[in-house]
Amino acid sequence: MKLSSLTPGNWYGLLALLLLICIVAALRIGAVDLTFADINQILLNGVGLSNVPVDPISQGLFLQIRLPRVLLCATVGAGLSVSGVLMQALFRNPIVEPGLVGTSAGAAFGAAIVFVLGKNINWAFTDALGLFLLPCVAFVFAFGATLLVYRIAAMSGKVNVATMILAGIAINALATGGTGFLSYIARDPQARSITFWNLGTFSGADWMQFWLVLPVTIGGILLALRFTKALNVLILGEDEVRHLGYNIDRLKIQVLLLNTLLVAVGTAMVGVISFVGLVVPHLLRLSKTSDNRFLVIASALLGGSLLTLADTVARRLVAPAEFPIGVITAFVGAPVFIWLLVRNARSFQRGGFYA
Amino acid sequence: MLRAEHLSFRIGQQTLIDDVSLTLLPGEFTMVLGPNGAGKSTLLKLLTGTETPQTGQIWYGDQPLNAIPLPTLARQKAVLSQLLSLPFDLNVTDVVMMGRYPYFDLNPTPLDKQIADDCLDSVGMLGFKNRAFASLSGGEKQKVHLARVLAQLHRQPGDEATKYLFLDEPISALDIHYQHQILGLVSELATHNMVIFVIVHDINLALQYAKTVILMDQGRLVGMGHPNAVLTESAIESVFQLKPYFMTHPETGRRVMIV
Numbered sequence: 001m002k003l004s005s006l007t008p009g010n011w012y013g014l015l016a017l018l019l020l021i022c023i024v025a026a027l028r029i030g031a032v033d034l035t036f037a038d039i040n041q042i043l044l045n046g047v048g049l050s051n052v053p054v055d056p057i058s059q060g061l062f063l064q065i066r067l068p069r070v071l072l073c074a075t076v077g078a079g080l081s082v083s084g085v086l087m088q089a090l091f092r093n094p095i096v097e098p099g100l101v102g103t104s105a106g107a108a109f110g111a112a113i114v115f116v117l118g119k120n121i122n123w124a125f126t127d128a129l130g131l132f133l134l135p136c137v138a139f140v141f142a143f144g145a146t147l148l149v150y151r152i153a154a155m156s157g158k159v160n161v162a163t164m165i166l167a168g169i170a171i172n173a174l175a176t177g178g179t180g181f182l183s184y185i186a187r188d189p190q191a192r193s194i195t196f197w198n199l200g201t202f203s204g205a206d207w208m209q210f211w212l213v214l215p216v217t218i219g220g221i222l223l224a225l226r227f228t229k230a231l232n233v234l235i236l237g238e239d240e241v242r243h244l245g246y247n248i249d250r251l252k253i254q255v256l257l258l259n260t261l262l263v264a265v266g267t268a269m270v271g272v273i274s275f276v277g278l279v280v281p282h283l284l285r286l287s288k289t290s291d292n293r294f295l296v297i298a299s300a301l302l303g304g305s306l307l308t309l310a311d312t313v314a315r316r317l318v319a320p321a322e323f324p325i326g327v328i329t330a331f332v333g334a335p336v337f338i339w340l341l342v343r344n345a346r347s348f349q350r351g352g353f354y355a
Numbered sequence: 356m357l358r359a360e361h362l363s364f365r366i367g368q369q370t371l372i373d374d375v376s377l378t379l380l381p382g383e384f385t386m387v388l389g390p391n392g393a394g395k396s397t398l399l400k401l402l403t404g405t406e407t408p409q410t411g412q413i414w415y416g417d418q419p420l421n422a423i424p425l426p427t428l429a430r431q432k433a434v435l436s437q438l439l440s441l442p443f444d445l446n447v448t449d450v451v452m453m454g455r456y457p458y459f460d461l462n463p464t465p466l467d468k469q470i471a472d473d474c475l476d477s478v479g480m481l482g483f484k485n486r487a488f489a490s491l492s493g494g495e496k497q498k499v500h501l502a503r504v505l506a507q508l509h510r511q512p513g514d515e516a517t518k519y520l521f522l523d524e525p526i527s528a529l530d531i532h533y534q535h536q537i538l539g540l541v542s543e544l545a546t547h548n549m550v551i552f553v554i555v556h557d558i559n560l561a562l563q564y565a566k567t568v569i570l571m572d573q574g575r576l577v578g579m580g581h582p583n584a585v586l587t588e589s590a591i592e593s594v595f596q597l598k599p600y601f602m603t604h605p606e607t608g609r610r611v612m613i614v
Contacts, residue, residue: 092442229456236439236453239405244507245429245457290443293461 008294015301019074022305026070026312031320032061069205072213073311074304076202076266077276079217081303082224083262084277085295089231090255091153091164094285095340097278098146098263101168104274105175106145107138107267112182112194114138135212139264145171146260150252197271200326202311209269220262221300227255228292235290273326275333276303282340356380357519357550362401362411371397372408373574379552379567381517384545386561387554388586389571390595395554396437396523398571402552403434403521416517429457432519433504437527444489447499451475454506470509474502477540479533493528501525501537508549515548522553526560538564558586558599558612570594583610 006014028034034042042062044050080098087096087103098104114134149171153164179198183191196203230246241248266273280303281295288294307325310332314323357379364372372394379385387395400406402413404420413420415431423431433454451474455467463471475481478498483491491499501522508518522541526534534557542564545551555561561568561582568585570577572594578585591599591612599612 088443094443225461229453229461232445232449233453233456235441235443235445236450237436239400239434239436240439240453242405242425243403243429243432243434244453245426247425285443289449290445291449 006288008288008298011288011294011298012301015298015305019301019305019308022308022312023070023074026073026308027062027066029312030066030315032058034058034062038062064206068207068210069202069311070308072205072210072269073202073308075210075213075217076270076273077280077303077305077307078300079213079220079262079266079303080273080276080307081280081299082221082296083259084303085281085292085299086224086227086231086255086259086262087277088281089234089292090252090259091150092234093164094282095278095337096164097275098259099172099272099274099277101164102145102149102171102175103142103260103263104267104272105172105179107142107264108198108272109145109175109178109182110138110141110264111197111268111271112179113141115194115197116182116186116190132212135265135268138268139260141175142264142267143257143260145175146256150256196324198326199324200271200273200329201322201324202270202314203322205270213265213269216261216265220258221296223258224262224296225293227251227258228296231255231292271326273307273329275329275337276307278340279333279336280306282336356414356416356517357402357552358414359402360412360414362398362408362413364397364401364406364408371574372401375411375574375576377569377576377579379550381548381550382545383566384542384551384564385553385567385569386565386582387552387569387571388556388558388561389577393571393594394574395571397574399434399521399523399552399554403432404428405434415519426457429507431508431516432521433507434521435500435504435523435525437523439500441488444487446484447475447480447486447488447491448484450488450499451502451506454503454509457507471502471506474505474509475499477505478502478537494530494533497525497528498533498537505544508544510547517548517550519550520544520552522551524554524556526555534560558591562586562610562612586612 027039028036038054038058039062041050041052041054042059045052045054045059046063083103084097087098087101088094091101111134114137118133149164149167152167153160155163179194183194186194230241230251233241233244233246234251238248241251263277280299284295284298284302288298307329310328311325314325314328317323359378360376362372362375363370375398387398389395397406401408404413407421415423415428448471451471452463452467454474455463455471459467472481472484475484478501480495480498480502483495483499488496488499504520504522508520510518520541525541526537529537538560541551541553545566565582567580568582569579570585570590577594578590588599588601591597597614599614601610601612603609604611
């Protein structure tokens with residue numbers, strides 16, 4: 001049976017199953033491998049349904065470190081992938097992803113500011129705002145960077161792809177330079193955390209982060225679904241969006257805000273993870289359809305699965321040490337990106353539809 | 356009824372539309388003719404609200420255009436622009452279903468699917484319903500887009516509201532068989548309380564199908580009225596700088612232009 005002939009419902013079922021398998025596998029595999037019996041018992045203990053003694057180190061490791069990490073991973077993967085869908089639809093271009101248009105670099109710069117300078121602001125880490133300071137600052141910088149790239153690219157009235165990529169490079173360079181400057185003036189431990197964070201890492205994951213990212217991501221994905229019809233019409237062109245009853249200017253700013261929210265909240269917690277937002281929607285476009293209603297839900301499920309898988313590899317590859325997950329997603333994502341470019345070039349020659 | 360009063364539209368120093376007033380009545384198939392750059396597409400953009408005129412006012416029925424909420428307007432008015440390129444590939448059905456977006460929430464109802472199929476059928480493209488849009492020829496794409504705007508204005512029994520259909524060169528890529536089939540279809544629609552505004556280049560098609568003709572040149576209306584009254588020898592010669600000859604169709608007795 002061909003994949004493209006499955007109904008969207010079947011797809012969601014299969015992808016949800018894949019996500020479940022990835023999560024269970026990720027829970028078992030790591031620096032310390034656990035058995036299913038252990039996991040089962042620890043979970044039952046954890047929710048207070050039983051009280052059978054298990055190895056306390058395993059139990060602590062599982063409940064306090066591995067479980068929140070795997071769940072955070074799936075959530076961030078879902079958020080980044082949906083953000084990729086939104087960006088590609090908004091820019092009307094298949095090669096856009098949050099890393100390319102400044103969103104991630106902006107968020108990284110904002111976070112670096114908090115890392116290095118935040119300690120000097122007394123109130124920031126002492127009262128409750130401290131927890132939200134990092135995502136808020138990351139969000140503001142991510143939004144500023146994306147908006148700037150979008151405005152420059154759309155200066156002539158319609159989004160010019162060449163201008164967009166050049167503006168993205170410039171804004172990325174600016175933000176990276178800023179981050180570099182901050183790590184230069186930073187004291188050693190701060191600098192190290194910036195470096196790690198630029199490559200992305202889930203090693204600091206805890207329940208607090210998960211509970212912060214989860215509602216934003218779920219809310220963001222539900223909101224994204226509301227924009228999918230208008231984004232589908234945007235495939236035809238901006239005027240058609242208006243003719244079918246949507247306000248194009250409001251749509252653009254809402255989608256840009258939503259996308260930044262999804263990227264910034266994840267990036268603030270785990271750092272810059274590239275290419276997930278690019279690769280996941282494309283795998284789905286190629287195997288089923290570019291209908292954004294399908295892409296949003298399916299990308300969330302597939303993105304969660306793939307990032308969980310990548311993180312498992314990151315934990316296992318050089319265990320007990322850890323690999324930065326950004327390296328793994330880049331090693332897998334870059335070849336896929338290149339393959340897409342080659343495929344694009346071919347469809348250009350055939351008078352293709354990526355123009 | 357659509358009424359426009361004293362529309363003017365400029366971009367920089369360039370005046371694209373210069374003090375145009377007109378009234379379009381439902382049931383009158385209106386065709387717009389004029390040389391390249393006469394302002395036909397710009398006028399269509401002003402009348403549909405895509406662009407806002409610097410001066411002048413547009414009324415749909417008794418409501419000013421800018422006072423009608425966009426979702427309400429989308430159920431009354433449909434626009435087919437000139438050939439659109441798609442950055443992502445979709446199925447033919449997906450494209451036609453967009454015409455039903457103003458009517459359903461997230462997923463189409465069986466009725467919407469039925470309407471989409473009917474509209475594809477009426478332009479002769481039902482057999483292509485599962486094809487990739489990008490794999491179609493230019494003319495086939497044009498027919499699918501036409502099916503989309505037809506689906507957008509599809510009437511349910513009991514819906515007697517005035518509808519507005521704007522087509523910008525809808526038949527430019529079609530062979531003569533389909534040119535006549537599509538124009539026949541559109542003029543049939545006009546009789547059902549619909550205002551129809553179509554930009555064409557073929558004067559003979561206008562003489563055959565239009566109830567009202569608008570002749571434009573340099574952003575102004577040169578004439579508006581019955582085709583035989585507007586498309587005179589002298590008007591065509593002054594607008595297109597070409598001397599026309601008129602003959603009588605041997606069967607129908609209608610005027611036919613040759614150059």
